[in-house]
Amino acid sequence: RLVKDMKIKSLEEIYLFSLPIKESEIIDFFLGSSLKDEVLKIMPVQKQTRAGQRxxxxxxxxxxxxxxxxxxxxxCSKEVATAIRGAIILAKLSIVPVRRGYWGNKIGK
Structure with a gap:
């Protein structure tokens, strides 16, 4: 609601005030087309039931x-496509900023 009312103007404001991101559309609004997603792994998992494996x-x-x-x-889902779709949404909700730079000074020694 704060994003829609333009009270929050950037993703950095959300991180600055430690606000929870509860909707993936917030990330779509700020980052939009620059987002790239990659499926790292799809693995089958099984649960043993009385009738067999699920x-x-x-x-x-x-x-x-x-x-x-x-x-x-x-x-995790019964079908691969829904598992991937759900994982993309969860990945958007868990986006964090990455501090970049170089802190070492071992060059030339």
């Missing part, structure tokens, strides 16, 4: 713009 698929997705924001999402 197979579900676990999807790991990394998402980020190539400008200091990255997120990881993990989702």
């Amino acid at each position: 197979t579900r698929f676990k999807a790991f997705v990394a998402i980020g713009d190539y400008n200091g924001h990255v997120g990881l999402g993990v989702k």
Whole structure:
């Protein structure tokens, strides 16, 4: 609601005040087309039941713009497509800023 009313103008304000991101559309609003997602792994997981095994698929997705924001999402579902879709949404909700720079001084020694 704060984003829609333009009270929050950037993603950095959300991180500055430690506000929770509860909707993936907030990330779409700020980062939009610069976001790239990559499916890292899809693995079948099984649960033993009395009738046999129940197979579900676990999807790991990394998402980020190539400008200091990255997120990881993990989702388990009966179908691969829904697992990937859910993992992308969870990855958007878990996006964090990445501090970049060089802190070492071992060059030339």
